[in-house]
Amino acid sequence: MVLTIYAPLFASSKRAVVTLIEKGLEFETVNVDLLKGEQKNPEYIAIQPFGKIPVLVDGDYKIFESRAIMRYIAEKYRSQGPDLLGKTVEERGQVEQWLDVEATSYHPPLLALTLNIVFAPLMGLVADEKVIKESEEKLGEVLDVYEAQLSKNEYLAGDFVSLADLAHLPFTEYLVGPIGKANMIKDRKHVSAWWDKISNRPAWKEVSEKFALPI
Amino acid sequence: MVLTIYAPLFASSKRAVVTLIEKGLEFETVNVDLLKGEQKNPEYIAIQPFGKIPVLVDGDYKIFESRAIMRYIAEKYRSQGPDLLGKTVEERGQVEQWLDVEATSYHPPLLALTLNIVFAPLMGLVADEKVIKESEEKLGEVLDVYEAQLSKNEYLAGDFVSLADLAHLPFTEYLVGPIGKANMIKDRKHVSAWWDKISNRPAWKEVSEKFALPI
Numbered sequence: 001m002v003l004t005i006y007a008p009l010f011a012s013s014k015r016a017v018v019t020l021i022e023k024g025l026e027f028e029t030v031n032v033d034l035l036k037g038e039q040k041n042p043e044y045i046a047i048q049p050f051g052k053i054p055v056l057v058d059g060d061y062k063i064f065e066s067r068a069i070m071r072y073i074a075e076k077y078r079s080q081g082p083d084l085l086g087k088t089v090e091e092r093g094q095v096e097q098w099l100d101v102e103a104t105s106y107h108p109p110l111l112a113l114t115l116n117i118v119f120a121p122l123m124g125l126v127a128d129e130k131v132i133k134e135s136e137e138k139l140g141e142v143l144d145v146y147e148a149q150l151s152k153n154e155y156l157a158g159d160f161v162s163l164a165d166l167a168h169l170p171f172t173e174y175l176v177g178p179i180g181k182a183n184m185i186k187d188r189k190h191v192s193a194w195w196d197k198i199s200n201r202p203a204w205k206e207v208s209e210k211f212a213l214p215i
Numbered sequence: 216m217v218l219t220i221y222a223p224l225f226a227s228s229k230r231a232v233v234t235l236i237e238k239g240l241e242f243e244t245v246n247v248d249l250l251k252g253e254q255k256n257p258e259y260i261a262i263q264p265f266g267k268i269p270v271l272v273d274g275d276y277k278i279f280e281s282r283a284i285m286r287y288i289a290e291k292y293r294s295q296g297p298d299l300l301g302k303t304v305e306e307r308g309q310v311e312q313w314l315d316v317e318a319t320s321y322h323p324p325l326l327a328l329t330l331n332i333v334f335a336p337l338m339g340l341v342a343d344e345k346v347i348k349e350s351e352e353k354l355g356e357v358l359d360v361y362e363a364q365l366s367k368n369e370y371l372a373g374d375f376v377s378l379a380d381l382a383h384l385p386f387t388e389y390l391v392g393p394i395g396k397a398n399m400i401k402d403r404k405h406v407s408a409w410w411d412k413i414s415n416r417p418a419w420k421e422v423s424e425k426f427a428l429p430i
Contacts, residue, residue, distance in 0.1 A: 049360045050320060063308045065315035072308035093278045093287035100280035103318055105265060145264045 001059035006047070007032035007039070009213045011114070011170035013054035015066040017211060018166050019073045021203040023081040029211075035122065067099055070163045084163045094157035098164035101156075105142050109135035110171045118178045136181065143184060143191055150190035154197075165198050173199070173208065216274035221262070222247035222254070223426045226329070226385035228269035230281040232426060233381050234288045236418040238296040244426075250337065282314055285378045299378045309372035313379035316371075320357050324350035325386045333393045351396065358399060358406055365405035369412075380413045388414070388423065 003020065007013045008029040020027050032038045032053055040051045048055045048064050055062060056069045063072050074084040086092045112135040116127040149156060156164045172195065176182035185195050198204065218235065222228045223244040235242050247253045247268055255266045263270045263279050270277060271284045278287050289299040301307045327350040331342040364371060371379045387410065391397035400410050413419065 049363060050316070050357070052320075061305055061308070063312050065312045065319070068308060068311035068315045071311045072304065075307065076304045089287065089291045090276055092290065093276070093283060096283035096286045097278050097280045100283045100318070101265070103315070104280070105267075108323075142265070148264060 002057075003027040004030060004057040006030045006044075006055040006057075007034070007053035008211045010034055010053055011174060012052075012066045014170035014207050014211060015167050016054050016056055016069040016073070018169055018203050018207045019070045019084065019163065021206050022084065022166070022201075023073060023077045025073070025077065035119075067103060067163070067167055070099075070167065074163055082161060084161070084166065086157060086160060086162060091158060091160070095162040095164050098156040098162075099167055101142075102164065102167045106139070106146075106168065107171065109138040109142070110175060113139070113179050113181070114171060114174045117180070118174055136184075139175075140184060143188055146194075147188040147191050150194045155194065161198070161201075165194070166204075169198060169204050169207075217272075218242040219245060219272040221245045221259075221270040221272075222249070222268035224428045225249055225268055226389060227267075227281045229385035229422050229426060230382050231269050231271055231284040231288070233384055233418050233422045234285045234299065234378065236421050237299065237381070237416075238288060238292045240288070240292065250334075282318060282378070282382055285314075285382065289378055297376060299376070299381065301372060301375060301377060306373060306375070310377040310379050313371040313377075314382055316357075317379065317382045321354070321361075321383065322386065324353040324357070325390060328354070328394050328396070329386060329389045332395070333389060351399070355399060358403055361409075362403040362406050365409045370409065376413070376416075380409070381419075384413060384419050384422075 003025060005013060005016055005020065005027055006029075008017050009031065017027075032044060034053065038044060039048070039053055045051055047057075047062065050064075052064070054066055054069065055064045056072070058072075058076075063069055071085070078085065084095075086095050112131050116132050116135075119125075120127045146156070153159055155161050172185065176185055176195070186192050218240060220228060220231055220235065220242055221244075223232050224246065232242075247259060249268065253259060254263070254268055260266055262272075262277070265279075267279070269281055269284065270279045271287070273291075278284055286300070293300065299310075301310050327346050331347050331350075334340075335342045361371070368374055370376050387400065391400055391410070401407050
């Protein structure tokens, strides 16, 4: 079966891409240019009705939502590469817990920072300074909880790397890079060590190099 | 093992409660009063470091994030009651996809409507009319996609009830009740039929009756 991932250059999609690479899977890519609004084209809406990225096509099977794609790949190819879901129901519960923390607490303020600081200037929009300030505060509070968790465990869900860690990679790369707030990571000792560990994984280095957004 | 769920009277927690009841599990409850800010008390923060609800305690195991709790219960007790995760990796992929759609597209505008229309008056706060208007528009667009999906499938993830459907119950009950926008469901034929089906499940009726918020 051919695996095809849509919009691999953009951050949400890279959650799926890094999972494919961790599992040693071959895949094809189709570019979708969000800066040109291509995700709202009728041909794309026929594949992803919400006009969001990414989509994974696996033969005649199709799945969207980046974290759902991660889970699908990790479960379908569980026996090859690292087991990214934990080994027991209890471990998987912790993976799910931190995946949901990423989706509902970590990602929203970081997305707001990304849109206002990185993408607004590219699209001729004015950044909202109030949103930037509030988002940085919210993200800081979340990172304080991460610091406590990572002082007790090597990775978020326990002493094993999992989807919960990988889900943080693409947008945190914006945070320490073009957003210009690397101090939010570096000033927290255990978060910083965790970031160094996950961002230096060969799979993520490959994503960063092969799928850099040309901006 | 004793199962204990925190804050069963509030909507997010009811995602977990309805899953426990679907699976025929006995459980105990601990009230946490969000209207009094009890989720920010140090004793609660020691259990849930983000100060959010719900938490499930299962013997000496603890898990938070409502949708992660749903997955944990559905997986640990997979063989009893309805299989709420689908029967194959592909079906589970679709369950995960629609669970994530609920978390990231359906819930945020519905939460904004709930806070502004239901909770703001109770807490002496002024509702933000601009947020209400934008949230209703966003939620309407999401429901248009649901209408198309539910015209092809009996439930969101396919022709089987799953966690993806159950996750919608608690806040949609606010939408058709105290928010006063039942028309958003009723005016969409397939969404309306789906809502009737899932909200009439015995497990949800039991949640509504036993864990009604006294407001």
